[in-house]
Amino acid sequence: MPLHDLIARLPAGAVLTDPDLLATYRQDWARDPDAGTPLAVVRAGSTEEVATTLRWAHEHRVPVVPRGAGSGLSGGATAVEGGIVLSTERMRAIVVDPVTRIATAQPGLLNAEVKRAVAEFGLWYPPDPSSFEICSIGGNAATNAGGLCCVKYGVTTDYILGMEVVLADGTVVRLGGPRLKDSAGLSLTKLFVGSEGTLGVITELTLRLLPAQPRQSTVVASFATLDAAVEAILSITGQLRPSMLEFMDGVTINAVEDELRMGLDRAAAALLVARSDAPGEFAAREAEIMAAACEKAGATEVFHTEDAEEGEAFTAARRFAIPAVERKGALLLEDVGVPLPRLGELVTGIAEIGARNQVTVSLIAHAGDGNTHPLILHDPTDAANTERAHRAFGEVMDLAIALGGTITGEHGVGRLKKAWLPNQLGPDVMALTQRIKDALDPHGILNPGAVL
Amino acid sequence: MPLHDLIARLPAGAVLTDPDLLATYRQDWARDPDAGTPLAVVRAGSTEEVATTLRWAHEHRVPVVPRGAGSGLSGGATAVEGGIVLSTERMRAIVVDPVTRIATAQPGLLNAEVKRAVAEFGLWYPPDPSSFEICSIGGNAATNAGGLCCVKYGVTTDYILGMEVVLADGTVVRLGGPRLKDSAGLSLTKLFVGSEGTLGVITELTLRLLPAQPRQSTVVASFATLDAAVEAILSITGQLRPSMLEFMDGVTINAVEDELRMGLDRAAAALLVARSDAPGEFAAREAEIMAAACEKAGATEVFHTEDAEEGEAFTAARRFAIPAVERKGALLLEDVGVPLPRLGELVTGIAEIGARNQVTVSLIAHAGDGNTHPLILHDPTDAANTERAHRAFGEVMDLAIALGGTITGEHGVGRLKKAWLPNQLGPDVMALTQRIKDALDPHGILNPGAVL
Numbered sequence: 001m002p003l004h005d006l007i008a009r010l011p012a013g014a015v016l017t018d019p020d021l022l023a024t025y026r027q028d029w030a031r032d033p034d035a036g037t038p039l040a041v042v043r044a045g046s047t048e049e050v051a052t053t054l055r056w057a058h059e060h061r062v063p064v065v066p067r068g069a070g071s072g073l074s075g076g077a078t079a080v081e082g083g084i085v086l087s088t089e090r091m092r093a094i095v096v097d098p099v100t101r102i103a104t105a106q107p108g109l110l111n112a113e114v115k116r117a118v119a120e121f122g123l124w125y126p127p128d129p130s131s132f133e134i135c136s137i138g139g140n141a142a143t144n145a146g147g148l149c150c151v152k153y154g155v156t157t158d159y160i161l162g163m164e165v166v167l168a169d170g171t172v173v174r175l176g177g178p179r180l181k182d183s184a185g186l187s188l189t190k191l192f193v194g195s196e197g198t199l200g201v202i203t204e205l206t207l208r209l210l211p212a213q214p215r216q217s218t219v220v221a222s223f224a225t226l227d228a229a230v231e232a233i234l235s236i237t238g239q240l241r242p243s244m245l246e247f248m249d250g251v252t253i254n255a256v257e258d259e260l261r262m263g264l265d266r267a268a269a270a271l272l273v274a275r276s277d278a279p280g281e282f283a284a285r286e287a288e289i290m291a292a293a294c295e296k297a298g299a300t301e302v303f304h305t306e307d308a309e310e311g312e313a314f315t316a317a318r319r320f321a322i323p324a325v326e327r328k329g330a331l332l333l334e335d336v337g338v339p340l341p342r343l344g345e346l347v348t349g350i351a352e353i354g355a356r357n358q359v360t361v362s363l364i365a366h367a368g369d370g371n372t373h374p375l376i377l378h379d380p381t382d383a384a385n386t387e388r389a390h391r392a393f394g395e396v397m398d399l400a401i402a403l404g405g406t407i408t409g410e411h412g413v414g415r416l417k418k419a420w421l422p423n424q425l426g427p428d429v430m431a432l433t434q435r436i437k438d439a440l441d442p443h444g445i446l447n448p449g450a451v452l
Numbered sequence: 453m454p455l456h457d458l459i460a461r462l463p464a465g466a467v468l469t470d471p472d473l474l475a476t477y478r479q480d481w482a483r484d485p486d487a488g489t490p491l492a493v494v495r496a497g498s499t500e501e502v503a504t505t506l507r508w509a510h511e512h513r514v515p516v517v518p519r520g521a522g523s524g525l526s527g528g529a530t531a532v533e534g535g536i537v538l539s540t541e542r543m544r545a546i547v548v549d550p551v552t553r554i555a556t557a558q559p560g561l562l563n564a565e566v567k568r569a570v571a572e573f574g575l576w577y578p579p580d581p582s583s584f585e586i587c588s589i590g591g592n593a594a595t596n597a598g599g600l601c602c603v604k605y606g607v608t609t610d611y612i613l614g615m616e617v618v619l620a621d622g623t624v625v626r627l628g629g630p631r632l633k634d635s636a637g638l639s640l641t642k643l644f645v646g647s648e649g650t651l652g653v654i655t656e657l658t659l660r661l662l663p664a665q666p667r668q669s670t671v672v673a674s675f676a677t678l679d680a681a682v683e684a685i686l687s688i689t690g691q692l693r694p695s696m697l698e699f700m701d702g703v704t705i706n707a708v709e710d711e712l713r714m715g716l717d718r719a720a721a722a723l724l725v726a727r728s729d730a731p732g733e734f735a736a737r738e739a740e741i742m743a744a745a746c747e748k749a750g751a752t753e754v755f756h757t758e759d760a761e762e763g764e765a766f767t768a769a770r771r772f773a774i775p776a777v778e779r780k781g782a783l784l785l786e787d788v789g790v791p792l793p794r795l796g797e798l799v800t801g802i803a804e805i806g807a808r809n810q811v812t813v814s815l816i817a818h819a820g821d822g823n824t825h826p827l828i829l830h831d832p833t834d835a836a837n838t839e840r841a842h843r844a845f846g847e848v849m850d851l852a853i854a855l856g857g858t859i860t861g862e863h864g865v866g867r868l869k870k871a872w873l874p875n876q877l878g879p880d881v882m883a884l885t886q887r888i889k890d891a892l893d894p895h896g897i898l899n900p901g902a903v904l
Contacts, residue, residue, distance in 0.1 A: 099690045100792040100822075144635045155633055157642065158610055173880045178791040180821035181607055181861035183596045183646055184869075184876050185903065186885050190609065190642030194635055211693055238551045241663055279734045339630040340552040369632035370552075409633035417636075425637050428625045432892070433638050439891035440884070451637065 003040055006056045010049055016041040025085045028070045028077040030333075030416055036081025038065070045090045047164060047172055047203040053086055054201065054445075055170030063448045066197035068107060068139030071131050073333050074414025076143065076196045076450050083448075086201060088138050096121050101209045102161060102178050107138020107202050111145075114207070123209040126153040129410070130319040138202050144194030146410030148315065151368030152243045152277075153210075155410065157193040162206035165192050168199075168441040178206050191436075196412050197447040199440045216243055216275040217287035218311030221294035222268035222301040226351065229270035230344040232297035233367045236274060236290050237340060243277035245368030246318045249347075252362045252375075255324040256317050264317070265301060272299075272367065273314045318364070322375065325362045329377040332393045335417075337371040338405030349399045350374050357392040359385065371409035394420065413451045421451065455492055458508045462501055468493040477537045480522045480529040482785075482868055488533025490517070497542045499616060499624055499655040505538055506653065506897075507622030515900045518649035520559060520591030523583050525785050526866025528595065528648045528902050535900075538653060540590050548573050553661045554613060554630050559590020559654050563597075566659070575661040578605040581862070582771040590654050596646030598862030600767065603820030604695045604729075605662075607862065609645040614658035617644050620651075620893040630658050643888075648864050649899040651892045668695055668727040669739035670763030673746035674720035674753040678803065681722035682796040684749035685819045688726060688742050689792060695729035697820030698770045701799075704814045704827075707776040708769050716769070717753060724751075724819065725766045770816070774827065777814045781829040784845045787869075789823040790857030801851045802826050809844040811837065823861035846872070865903045873903065 007015045016022065017040050026035040039062070044050045057064045063083030070077055079085050091106035094114065098121040105114055111132040114125050128147035129135055135145070141163070146155045162176030176182055176189035192199055223229040229247060236242060248256065248271045257264045264271060272294065276286035284306055291304045305311055325331060338346045347363065350372070354361035365372035374396050378389035397407045397420040407413070407420045422430050430452075437444075437452055459467045468474065469492050478487040491514070496502045509516045515535030522529055531537050543558035546566065550573040557566055563584040566577050580599035581587055587597070593615070598607045614628030628634055628641035644651055675681040681699060688694060700708065700723045709716045716723060724746065728738035736758055743756045757763055777783060790798045799815065802824070806813035817824035826848050830841035849859045849872040859865070859872045874882050882904075889896075889904055 097791075097793065099686050101689070101693070144639065146633045146635075150633055154610070157639060158606070167880075167884070171880050173878075173884060175881065177856065177858075179789050179823075179858050179861070180792075181598045181602055181789055181818070181823045182858040183598075183787075183860045183862050183864045184858045185865065185873055185881065186651075186888060187596065187609060187642050187646045188881070188884065188888075190639050190645075191888075193642075194639045199638075234551050237553070241553070279731055282731045335635075337631050337633055339549075340632075341549065366633070371631075371633045404629065406629075406631050406634040406636045408635045409631070410635050412635045413637065421637060426625075428619075428623050429627065429637065429640070432619070432625060432640065435891040436638060436640075436643075436888060439887040 002060045006053065009052050009056065010042065011045065014043055014045060014049060016043065025067065025087065026079045028072040028075060030073055030075035030078065030414060032075045032078040032415060035078045036083065038079045038085045039082050041085045041087060043087045043090050047166065050086065050166045050201050050203050051170045051172050053084065054166050054168060057084055057445050058169045058443065061443055061445060063445055065447050066201045068136030068142065069110060069134055071135040072139060072143065072414060073411045074408065075416045076412050076414035078415050080448060091203065096123065097178065098123060100178055103207045103209060105137050105205050105207055107136060107205065109137050111135050111137055111140055118209050119212065122212050124212050125159065125207055125209055127156045127159060130322065137205060141193050141202055141205055142196050143412035146366065146371065148244050148246060148366060150366065151245050152241050157190055159208045160189060160193050160205060161208050162189055163192060163202050164204035165200040165202050168446050176206065196414065196451050198437060198451050199446065214277045214279050215283065215308050216277045216311055217283040218305050218314060219274045219287050219290045219294065220303040220314050221272045221299040222265040223270040223298065224300050225269050226347050227344065228298040229272055230347055232272060232294045232299065233343065234340065235293040235297060237368055239289055239293065240286050242274050242290060242368055244273065244275040244315065246273045247365040247367035248318060248321055249363040251360060252321050252325060252364050255328055255362060256321055259324045260317055260320065262313065262317060268300065273318050275311060321364045325375045330380045332376040332378065332389055334374040334393065334396050335408045335411040336396055336400035336405055337409035338400055338403045340370045342403040342405065343367065343370050345403055346372060346400060346405065350396055353392050353395045353399065357388040359389045359392050415450055418451055454512045458505065461504050461508065462494065463497065466495055466497060466501060468495065477519065477539065478531045480524040480527060482525055482527035482530065482866060484527045484530040484867060487530045488535065490531045490537045491534050493537045493539060495539045495542050499618065502538065502618045502653050502655050503622045503624050505536065506618050506620060509536055509897050510621045510895065513895055513897060515897055517899050518653045520588030520594065521562060521586055523587040524591060524595065524866060525863045526860065527868045528864050528866035530867050532900060543655065548575065549630065550575060552630055555659045555661060557589050557657050557659055559588060559657065561589050563587050563589055563592055570661050571664065574664050576664050577611065577659055577661055579608045579611060582774065589657060593645050593654050593657055594648050595864035598818065598823065600696050600698060600818060602818065603697050604693050609642055611660045612641060612645050612657060613660050614641055615644060615654050616656035617652040617654050620898050628658065648866065648903050650889060650903050651898065666729045666731050666735065667760050668729045668763055669735035670757050670766060671726045671739050671742045671746065672755040672766050673724045673751040674717040675722045675750065676752050677721050678799050679796060680750040681724055682799055684724060684746045684751065685795065686792065687745040687749060689820055691741055691745065692738050694726050694742060694820055696725065696727040696767065698725045699817040699819035700770060700773055701815040703812060704773050704777060704816050707780055707814060708773055711776045711779065712769055712772065714765065714769060720752065725770050727763060773816045777827045782832045784828040784830065784841055786826040786845065786848050787860045787863040788826065788848055788852035788857055789861035790852055790855045792822045794855040794857065795819065795822050797855055798824060798852060798857065802848055805844050805847045805851065809840040811841045811844050813844065867902055870903055
């Protein structure tokens with residue numbers, strides 16, 4: 001039995017086979033009901049253990065699903081029946097170099113832990129998925145994760161200078177490194193960012209850091225119509241670069257207010273939370289410009305604060321939106337994005353899709369970069385309702401593609417969205433993708449069923 | 453004769469075969485004496501003409517060397533005997549979208565032209581190679597070009613959101629696009645950035661833009677020793693993020709002073725030019741911190757100005773360094789970089805290599821990101837001197853590799869440095885690179901002899 005061979009090659013305790021434990025590694029936060037049961041879970045403690053696992057899997061043609069913290073929302077870490085789940089959760093070292101402003105981090109560290117480690121040196125790792133307290137930096141790299149600060153600071157790939165990655169056959173390679181500029185050879189580092197475990201397993205990351213973020217000013221504005229909110233968004237991005245520009249629709253406002261009771265306007269069609277982190281008094285000046293843009297677009301209420309804690313409370317409310325809506329029912333969670341000028345069409349189109357399919361859609365958005373999260377509520381015990389929800393789920397992606405957008409701005413394709421990927425990329429890009437996949441993973445053992 | 457077939461498929465005048473004209477397309481700025489004479493030069497006016505050329509070349513297995521403005525310094529556009537030089541110089545359209553803060557640009561536009569076009573909308577395209585007035589944006593993307601602002605603003609890949617690219621067989625694909633976030637499928641856009649024409653021909657770029665750069669404060673400091681200058685550099689990067697941090701050694705200072713007569717200290721071992729573009733009075737504050745760091749490190753003279761024009765004069769002097777040194781003799785131009793903490797070892801090691809080989813080396817550097825340009829002067833009519841210069845050229849790259857650095861920070865590998873690439877990347881990364889190359893260009897027609 002080949003699994004015994006793998007167990008023998010790894011340290012005691014690294015391989016889990018207990019059925020109760022295996023069950024906890026079957027799904028990620030996408031909660032795919034079709035998840036398989038893995039043959040075993042390998043909790044690798046080192047690069048060498050990852051390599052050993054992949055050499056074994058390559059030899060025996062066993063599927064391997066790489067897994068970070070399991071907080072993915074697209075089913076990228078859904079277990080494959082009879083395969084190995086290869087978890088990096090135990091690989092948690094980090095070293096910070098404040099002179100070069102970089103950190104070398106293992107993949108199992110949580111995003112929040114990276115932020116805290118570098119903050120001790122007065123530095124900042126910007127990418128901030130709403131799940132930053134529970135998602136791993138390795139998973140962030142694998143999905144090219146985003147967050148709230150991306151409208152000003154870009155996404156994960158913008159902060160990855162290098163990595164160590166284990167290829168499908170167990171070969172360990174180092175790509176890029178602690179050099180702020182490097183044009184030697186192909187940009188392989190960047191190819192592995194966002195590859196969702198289909199090309200290799202990331203075992204170390206070299207992260208670019210920024211000086212600590214300055215204190216932020218915050219604007220909160222309510223709108224009676226979606227159109228007015230979108231007008232304010234485009235007016236703001238046309239004038240300056242906010243450090244955050246977040247949107248919640250009426251359904252979301254009410255779900256959050258139900259939980260947090262912070263006095264949000266339940267009658268509003270939309271709420272914007274905008275922030276500026278320009279130095280010194282420039283933050284307040286930018287906040288004034290943003291507040292004026294909201295007023296000019298017809299905001300019913302505009303609130304402006306220099307108090308960082310007060311601003312953080314509204315940011316936390318926005319981050320809490322998905323858990324708050326989740327308490328209303330089961331969710332199909334989308335991640336569609338469009339070029340900013342098409343944002344209005346996307347927002348109103350999503351509302352129409354919800355109405356036409358008679359399902360409730362809660363809409364939140366990283367509005368400043370055109371990335372939205374429609375949350376489609378449904379009742380899994382009601383077959384007809386669930387069917388309508390799934391139809392709406394597909395129609396939202398079709399709409400985003402029709403508007404020149406993307407089916408996923410920051411969560412990745414995983415398994416949930418892969419049926420729509422060819423419609424976005426087209427046959428030639430799909431063929432190009434497959435050629436690279438075949439070149440790097442000829443036996444197709446790495447995360448089979450994800451993306452492609 | 454197949455060339456007649458290509459001529460027939462393209463508009464009149466697109467294909468050059470006149471020997472005098474062909475001669476002007478044989479070399480780029482690397483002036484490779486071993487450049488071949490192309491069969492023809494195609495000056496494509498559209499994506500379709502690029503595709504037509506590649507379909508023909510693919511069918512007849514004819515090598516194609518893509519060429520932007522021909523200002524490359526590594527021989528990436530050196531013509532291959534009997535091949536096609538495919539120039540994008542006529543593809544010069546640009547469209548700016550100020551709401552999304554992006555521009556869609558064709559590859560033949562010069563970097564400076566992109567900067568000027570977006571400046572009309574109050575926007576800024578940051579990457580700024582010293583050659584920005586004569587290098588093309590397509591070439592910038594193909595080499596992942598850098599410049600002076602990279603210490604704060606990153607390199608070309610950080611500003612490319614999407615592209616249209618023609619593959620080896622003439623297939624036209626669109627990758628990424630005008631979306632600030634997009635995790636759908638592999639990061640193919642980033643793979644083509646820095647691929648030096650070996651994977652495809654870029655025919656359009658979607659560029660991310662920033663708000664106009666604020667006015668900069670400038671610090672100029674002279675040092676009696678290289679060590680003192682390096683100490684100041686590391687002290688500055690450990691405290692803040694300058695918008696520019698440039699270095700010239702004594703040889704370079706004298707060459708620039710010979711041409712510009714601006715009163716630089718000819719006795720200095722090194723000169724630093726550092727700038728801050730923090731908003732408002734924060735620029736002056738950062739400049740004060742940088743000036744203090746230089747003084748503490750033992751600078752013999754420190755000059756600090758808030759006058760943007762005066763600061764620009766010193767920046768222009770730094771940009772003029774390569775042409776100024778070139779007037780002293782023929783140059784072998786390097787582009788080595790190291791992790792910042794190793795910068796002192798690189799700088800002193802380069803001086804030792806020059807002394808040991810009895811060749812004059814002028815050293816300039818984008819010091820803040822550890823990227824240096826040693827310029828090795830030699831006399832091509834003196835065989836022994838030229839041989840020593842070439843030996844020093846290799847030794848500098850060996851040193852950079854030994855220090856955990858790169859043989860090229862921003863110019864690309866091209867043909868001049870490819871013999872050293874395996875030493876930097878190692879056999880496994882070279883094999884990985886070759887697998888991707890073979891998957892995308894199975895007949896090896898794209899820029900053969902470059903990089904690999």
